[in-house]
Amino acid sequence: xxxxxxxxxxxGYRTFPFPEKQPPMAPRYVGRPKILPGSCKGDCAACADxxxxxxxxxxxxxxxxxxxGRCIFCRACETACAEKLISFTQEFSMAANSKETxxxxxxxxxxxxxxxxxxxxxxxxxxxxRQVSAGGCNACEADTNVLGTPNFDLARFGIQFVASPRHADxxxxxxxxxxxxxLALQKTYEALPSPSIVIAVGACAISGGLFKGNSEVxxxxxxxxxxxxxxxGCPPHPWxxxxxxxxxxxxx
Amino acid sequence: xxxxxxxxxGSSAKLENIPVIEAEGFRQHLNVQIQKGGxxxxxFLVPGDPxxxxxxxxxxxxxxxxxxxxxxxxxxxxxxxxxxPQAHWFEREIAEIHGIEMIGHPWLxxxxxQPKAGQNVEIIPGVTSYFEVKGDEVHEVGVGPVHAGxxxxxxxxxxxxxxxxxxxxxELGYQHRGIERAIPASQPQKIIRLMEAVAGDTSIGHxxxxxxxxxxxxxxxxxxxxxxxxxxxxxxxxxxxxxGDLGALAGDVGxxxxxxxxxxIRGDILNTTGMICGNRFGRGLIRTGGVGHEIDADxxxxxxxxxxxxxxxxxxxxxLVWDTPSVVSRxxxxxxxxxxxxxxxxxxxPAARACGVAVDTRLSHTFAAYDRIRPELALGRQxxxxxxxxxxxxxxxxxLRIIRTLLNEMSCEKAGCSAKKAELAPDSLAVSLTExxxxxxxxxxxxxSKGNLKSYKIVDPSFxxxxxxxxxxxxxxxxxxxxxxxSFNLSYCGHDL
Numbered sequence: 001x002x003x004x005x006x007x008x009x010x011x012g013y014r015t016f017p018f019p020e021k022q023p024p025m026a027p028r029y030v031g032r033p034k035i036l037p038g039s040c041k042g043d044c045a046a047c048a049d050x051x052x053x054x055x056x057x058x059x060x061x062x063x064x065x066x067x068x069g070r071c072i073f074c075r076a077c078e079t080a081c082a083e084k085l086i087s088f089t090q091e092f093s094m095a096a097n098s099k100e101t102x103x104x105x106x107x108x109x110x111x112x113x114x115x116x117x118x119x120x121x122x123x124x125x126x127x128x129x130r131q132v133s134a135g136g137c138n139a140c141e142a143d144t145n146v147l148g149t150p151n152f153d154l155a156r157f158g159i160q161f162v163a164s165p166r167h168a169d170x171x172x173x174x175x176x177x178x179x180x181x182x183l184a185l186q187k188t189y190e191a192l193p194s195p196s197i198v199i200a201v202g203a204c205a206i207s208g209g210l211f212k213g214n215s216e217v218x219x220x221x222x223x224x225x226x227x228x229x230x231x232x233g234c235p236p237h238p239w240x241x242x243x244x245x246x247x248x249x250x251x252x
Numbered sequence: 253x254x255x256x257x258x259x260x261x262g263s264s265a266k267l268e269n270i271p272v273i274e275a276e277g278f279r280q281h282l283n284v285q286i287q288k289g290g291x292x293x294x295x296f297l298v299p300g301d302p303x304x305x306x307x308x309x310x311x312x313x314x315x316x317x318x319x320x321x322x323x324x325x326x327x328x329x330x331x332x333x334x335x336x337p338q339a340h341w342f343e344r345e346i347a348e349i350h351g352i353e354m355i356g357h358p359w360l361x362x363x364x365x366q367p368k369a370g371q372n373v374e375i376i377p378g379v380t381s382y383f384e385v386k387g388d389e390v391h392e393v394g395v396g397p398v399h400a401g402x403x404x405x406x407x408x409x410x411x412x413x414x415x416x417x418x419x420x421x422x423e424l425g426y427q428h429r430g431i432e433r434a435i436p437a438s439q440p441q442k443i444i445r446l447m448e449a450v451a452g453d454t455s456i457g458h459x460x461x462x463x464x465x466x467x468x469x470x471x472x473x474x475x476x477x478x479x480x481x482x483x484x485x486x487x488x489x490x491x492x493x494x495x496g497d498l499g500a501l502a503g504d505v506g507x508x509x510x511x512x513x514x515x516x517i518r519g520d521i522l523n524t525t526g527m528i529c530g531n532r533f534g535r536g537l538i539r540t541g542g543v544g545h546e547i548d549a550d551x552x553x554x555x556x557x558x559x560x561x562x563x564x565x566x567x568x569x570x571x572l573v574w575d576t577p578s579v580v581s582r583x584x585x586x587x588x589x590x591x592x593x594x595x596x597x598x599x600x601x602p603a604a605r606a607c608g609v610a611v612d613t614r615l616s617h618t619f620a621a622y623d624r625i626r627p628e629l630a631l632g633r634q635x636x637x638x639x640x641x642x643x644x645x646x647x648x649x650x651x652l653r654i655i656r657t658l659l660n661e662m663s664c665e666k667a668g669c670s671a672k673k674a675e676l677a678p679d680s681l682a683v684s685l686t687e688x689x690x691x692x693x694x695x696x697x698x699x700x701s702k703g704n705l706k707s708y709k710i711v712d713p714s715f716x717x718x719x720x721x722x723x724x725x726x727x728x729x730x731x732x733x734x735x736x737x738x739s740f741n742l743s744y745c746g747h748d749l
Contacts, residue, residue: 003575004509010568011513026523028530028545052442072445074536131402135429137745138404139452139533142496145402149515163400178748180365180377180426181405184397210445215372216430234535235452238519 015153019252023239025090030073032091034107038083039063047077047086053203053210056086059105068094068102069206069220072234095231095244099206099222102232112229114250119195123169124249126158129199130168130192134185135217136175139235140202144172146238154242157251165189170197170228176204176217177224189225199229199248201241206230258317261617262464264682267698270307271321275330278306278323283335285310285319291611292598293318293685293694295332295342296709297325297350299369304350307709309683309696313616318683331357338598341715364425364748369433377425378407385411385418393730397426404744412730420725420733422718427748435708440466440540440674443705448535451712451746453493456485457688458710458746459538461695464619464684466540469699470674476621477667478542480658483621485525485534487651490689492521494602494644494651497741498570501641504735505582513569520562524555542669552659563652570645583638587724587736594635599720601691601713602643603740607635613687620686625657635724640739676703688713690743712746 016023025031039062047056047064056077059065064085066077078086095112096102114120133141147154148161162168165188177185189198200221203209208219221227231244246252257270273281286292294309303324310319331354332339346352347360351368354360365377378397385392390413397405405426411419431450435443447462448455460482467474474482499514522532529537529545536544547555573579589599594607604611608631614622615629630646632639682697691713700706721740725733 003572007509007513007568007572011565014516026526026530028528029526030530050441052439052445072535073531074445076441132398133402133404133427135427135745136404137449137452138743139449139455141402141404142453143532146515146519149519150512151516151519161402175427176429178426178428180375180428180748181397183376184405184426188398210442210449211429211431211434214430214434216366216428216433234449235533237532 014150015156016151018239018242019246025092025237029090029092029237030075031089032068032094032109033066033071033078033086033088033104035064035066035105036085036087036107038085040085041083044082046080046082050076050080052076053212063105065103065105067207068104068232069099069230070203070209070212071232072203072209092237092240093243094240095229095247097229099230102206102230112244112247115197115228115248119197120250122195123197124251127245127249128160128162128167128169129172130165130170130188131161131172131174132185132188134173134175134181134221135178135211136202136204140174140205143235143238144174144201144241147242152238152242157246157249159245165191166193168192168196170199171225172199172201173205173221174201176208176211176219177221178217182218182224185221185224197228198225199231199245200227201231202236203232203234206232209234257320259320259683260316261318261619262468262684264468264677264680265320267679267681270681273321273323275323275325278308278321279330279332279335281321282308282310282332286336286338289314290319292336292338292342293692294696294709294711295339295346296696297346297352298698298707299350307696309694311617311685311692313611316617318617318685320681320683325352327351328353328355330355333357337596338716341719362425364428366425366428378423380423382409383411383419383421389413406744408733410725410730410733415729415731417725417728417730420722422722424718424744424747427745429745429749431749432708432710436705444540448533450710450749451743452533454489454688454690454693454712454743454746456482456489456534456538457686457693458695458712460486460620461684461686461693463538463540464686465682465695465697466674466676468682468684469676469680469697470540471677472541472670472674474542474670475665475667477662477665478669479621480624480662481528481543481547481667482538484655484658485528485537486620486686487655488521488525489534491648491651492518492525493689493741494648495521495566497738498573498641498644500738501583501637501735502573502579504738505579507573507576507579510569510572513565517562517565517569520558520565524558524562527551527554527558539669540674543667544669546667547659547662549664552662556656556659559652559655566648573641580638582735583641584636586637586732587728587739589635589720589724591635593723594720597719597723598716600716601687601689602640602647603691603717603720605630606632606639606643608632611692613685613692617685619684621658624661625654627654637735637739676705678703690714690741691717710749712743714742714747717742718747
């Protein structure tokens with residue numbers, strides 16, 4: 001017993017005061033990208049050629065656009081661009097309400113908006129989520145799971161991951177939705193009491209990510225169930241996930 | 253032609269130099285090697301018409317050699333499993349993907365519920381025949397694919413008598429994403445990213461194995477500092493996962509202090525990897541030919557300082573486990589796997605070492621920077637939950653020693669990455685072994701006549717170890733399943749690929 005008390009004193013209070021304070025990110029952390037002013041030279045497609053997931057393309061005005069729903073934040077495009085038009089920032093906030101919003105063409109980004117008033121009345125202070133991993137590699141899962149640890153302590157916001165869809169207000173889906181998880185995902189979704197919400201976490205769940213186009217997967221969750229919030233990353237940083245959910249609950 | 257081709261870890265050979273033995277001779281030769289203490293690291297088929305090539309990769313730990321041989325295989329093959337239980341999962345895999353009839357195999361159930369190569373038919377996962385136990389008061393419990401927590405999917409079916417489990421059957425495949433099939437058709441910049449996602453919690457282990465194969469085929473040699481950074485990252489990966497699992501084990505027996513502390517400390521270790529490459533799971537760190545990020549003097553000091561804090565927190569959190577008799581009594585004698593079963597089933601990693609089986613690829617088939625520092629072999633007294641927990645705690649402490657020693661040995665030169673454009677040797681096979689935190693990872697790459705990847709085989713340690721979990725549940729209380737499961741903590745996607 002004394003040992004336990006001693007350990008408790010040693011470990012101390014470790015919950016980070018988010019959202020009052022912005023969490024410090026590692027200096028090499030790769031956050032939300034932006035496209036700087038300027039235009040591509042000639043028919044250069046270096047960024048699109050090097051991108052492992054097809055997230056880069058040439059948009060209006062001969063400028064690159066980057067689809068955060070596909071991006072795995074490897075920075076290869078940033079290095080490849082001779083005109084230095086692509087720049088990854090340290091900004092970890094990047095959840096969005098639609099896939100279209102995730103396509104970035106300049107320095108702006110439209111943050112996710114809160115769910116509607118009626119849903120907010122129901123879920124704004126208490127949100128129970130069921131997690132379904134559908135072909136996820138366990139990185140998105142791990143960085144979702146970690147939200148339950150004292151550092152993040154998502155329970156203080158009234159958010160909890162529950163053991164049955166019957167107890168849940170919504171789903172948090174990871175993975176490209178493998179063919180072999182399609183049925184289980186559909187059944188889990190149908191078992192939610194209505195109204196319900198769906199959150200897709202990670203490049204795979206948004207677009208299929210690295211597995212997009214494989215016949216073994218369904219290129220993300222949105223083709224199977226309606227998705228209300230998209231959280232990009234490979235995997236998203238835990239703060240990105242938490243910030244996205246809080247924004248969606250209307251708590252930020 | 254000689255019957256043997258012996259390779260060192262992370263080296264390659266021309267396909268024409270790989271012995272091709274006729275089927276019965278192949279069985280006999282493989283059996284002799286396994287009897288002599290060899291381990292079947294991989295057994296896979298490269299399809300061809302009319303004959304396919306069946307390749308065996310046998311690791312000889314005492315001599316640090318990897319033996320490769322093959323046989324040409326038609327539509328039928330006399331199964332190895334009856335004489336060599338550790339082949340059973342491999343043969344099920346080959347039968348499922350390629351439709352080879354494995355004559356004499358006890359039960360060729362699908363392991364992934366994937367269509368046969370080249371076919372595109374809808375398969376309902378999990379629908380197959382199962383073991384059945386009949387009798388009064390015998391009942392069946394099915395769990396999954398979707399589990400109660402934030403975990404990957406899989407289906408577990410228990411045959412129980414009251415609370416006692418007679419048998420646990422594990423059906424996987426829900427995570428199948430077609431990785432092996434996608435590799436030959438993908439660009440190198442995508443393949444290395446696929447490797448990072450084979451099992452997201454083992455990014456460094458798998459990516460290192462892939463990089464070693466490409467380096468062997470392209471004649472590249474990473475710098476000494478790159479080798480050191482690879483080992484440092486691999487040990488951080490080991491520490492993070494072992495720490496998380498020790499916390500989860502404590503949580504599963506209701507001992508919340510260690511559960512809460514370890515969950516957070518695991519994050520601190522992941523953040524240390526994040527200090528090196530920006531990503532908590534080491535994405536982008538390992539590159540063919542070297543590493544993608546440098547550790548300079550300032551970062552080295554920052555890592556070493558952080559490790560001091562982490563070590564103090566870890567010692568405070570984890571010593572509580574073995575200071576608390578009620579926790580130890582729940583760990584001891586729970587989920588017991590005998591040494592004999594572990595050897596026969598071909599278990600690897602901490603699951604095998606807990607049973608007293610001395611397998612550690614870092615020691616037997618040295619790679620990265622493990623020639624500069626010898627890891628301590630961590631063995632358990634018996635293969636129960638306590639054994640597996642003990643091995644993990646010993647390994648965490650040894651990882652700290654390895655990381656510190658290696659960081660202090662780094663020169664001030666850049667680690668760098670020697671690969672510009674890697675031309676791969678044509679018609680060759682390369683094989684690599686690494687020791688991920690779950691155990692041995694085996695990758696085998698085969699190139700075609702133009703030097704393109706023709707076939708790529710990945711064996712995650714979970715492929716060997718899932719059956720070990722089934723063995724651990726024999727005669728256990730069903731309520732101990734979460735505890736047993738967490739003590740192995742195997743990968744679903746690493747298995748399903």
